Amino acid sequence: xxxxxxxxxxxxxxxxxxxxxxxxxxxxxxxxxxxxxxxxxxxxxxxxxxxxxxxxxxxxxxxxxxxxxxxxxxxxxxxxxxxxxxxxxxxxxxxxxxxxxxxxxxxxxxxxxxxxxxxxxxxxxxxxxxxxxxxxxxxxxxxxxxxxxxxxxxxxxxxxxxxxxxxxxxxxxxxxxxxxxxxxxxxxxxxxxxxxxxxxxxxxxxxxxxxxxxxxxxxxxxxxxxxxxxxxxxxxxxxxxxxxxxxxxxxxxxxxxxxxxxxxxxxxxxxxxxxxxxxxxxxxxxxxxxxxxxxxxxxxxxxxxxxxxxxxxxxxxxxxxxxxx
Ligand code: PBG
Ligand code: ZN
Numbered sequence: 469x470x471x472x473x474x475x476x477x478x479x480x481x482x483x484x485x486x487x488x489x490x491x492x493x494x495x496x497x498x499x500x501x502x503x504x505x506x507x508x509x510x511x512x513x514x515x516x517x518x519x520x521x522x523x524x525x526x527x528x529x530x531x532x533x534x535x536x537x538x539x540x541x542x543x544x545x546x547x548x549x550x551x552x553x554x555x556x557x558x559x560x561x562x563x564x565x566x567x568x569x570x571x572x573x574x575x576x577x578x579x580x581x582x583x584x585x586x587x588x589x590x591x592x593x594x595x596x597x598x599x600x601x602x603x604x605x606x607x608x609x610x611x612x613x614x615x616x617x618x619x620x621x622x623x624x625x626x627x628x629x630x631x632x633x634x635x636x637x638x639x640x641x642x643x644x645x646x647x648x649x650x651x652x653x654x655x656x657x658x659x660x661x662x663x664x665x666x667x668x669x670x671x672x673x674x675x676x677x678x679x680x681x682x683x684x685x686x687x688x689x690x691x692x693x694x695x696x697x698x699x700x701x702x703x704x705x706x707x708x709x710x711x712x713x714x715x716x717x718x719x720x721x722x723x724x725x726x727x728x729x730x731x732x733x734x735x736x737x738x739x740x741x742x743x744x745x746x747x748x749x750x751x752x753x754x755x756x757x758x759x760x761x762x763x764x765x766x767x768x769x770x771x772x773x774x775x776x777x778x779x780x781x782x783x784x785x786x787x788x789x790x791x792x793x
Pocket of ligand 1: 586588590598633634668669670671672673678685740741742743
């Protein structure tokens with residue numbers, strides 16, 4: 469019988485030693501909280517497909533943003549449900565739409581909180597696609613100027629960063645040029661660089677009323693089978709001027725996160741998307757998993773894979789749990 473003389477368990481003997489040798493740390497400062505802003509006043513209405521998250525009117529979005537900031541969360545990502553939809557998605561750049569109003573109010577009241585806006589058309593178009601249609605096809609180049617307008621309207625409202633999620637080719641450059649031409653060269657672009665055509669977006673589309681009315685998003689979002697293509701998408705967005713690159717979804721794509729982290733120098737964000745959240749919520753509601761432990765372990769895994777920032781619907785809870793632990 470040979471006795472081991474190398475014993476990894478020596479460094480697991482006590483909480484103090486385990487803390488000393490821990491390689492990855494999860495902090496509230498790593499988290500970004502998504503907000504869904506709706507028309508009206510005093511609306512705080514739980515979203516059925518995202519239990520624990522709410523549709524918020526502008527005034528309530530401010531209160532939730534305050535709560536996030538108080539918990540040490542440095543940024544919110546703002547989505548909107550508009551008052552009207554049309555085939556161009558023109559409410560996306562309307563200065564009176566919920567996103568623009570919320571950004572204005574939050575930046576006025578909590579200037580230290582970083583406000584990021586999702587730039588896309590799918591919540592605003594009557595057909596639910598992320599770009600302008602020509603026949604049944606999403607026309608890439610016609611969409612670019614509209615995305616520039618959307619980003620500009622967010623910058624004018626005071627957004628610190630814009631996050632294009634449409635997956636059109638050339639959108640980062642188009643947005644950068646639109647911003648710079650109007651003096652917003654300090655507004656950063658967090659690009660959804662490697663965004664996959666994923667079934668994990670289901671609960672979000674219900675929450676944002678943004679499901680495509682026909683077809684799917686496979687002609688613009690990426691094939692889940694591809695990782696070399698993800699690196700090419702990221703490289704292109706960096707060349708076009710992205711400041712932060714994002715991989716989305718997170719959980720089934722942590723290998724992509726690792727490769728992107730190892731291949732580029734820019735900060736990397738991951739989006740812990742709605743389907744990932746909803747699965748945990750459903751299992752926890754059945755008593756099948758311990759929500760707190762599952763969430764902290766999952767978010768830690770995303771950091772360990774190489775993400776500096778995690779967009780997550782669990783941000784408020786996770787920040788609270790991290791304060792307690
Ligand atoms: C809009 C957008 C989507 C998400 C973020 N921005 C949905 C989609 O592309 O259909 C998904 C977020 C989530 O599932 O949590 N383009
Ligand atoms: Zn979209």
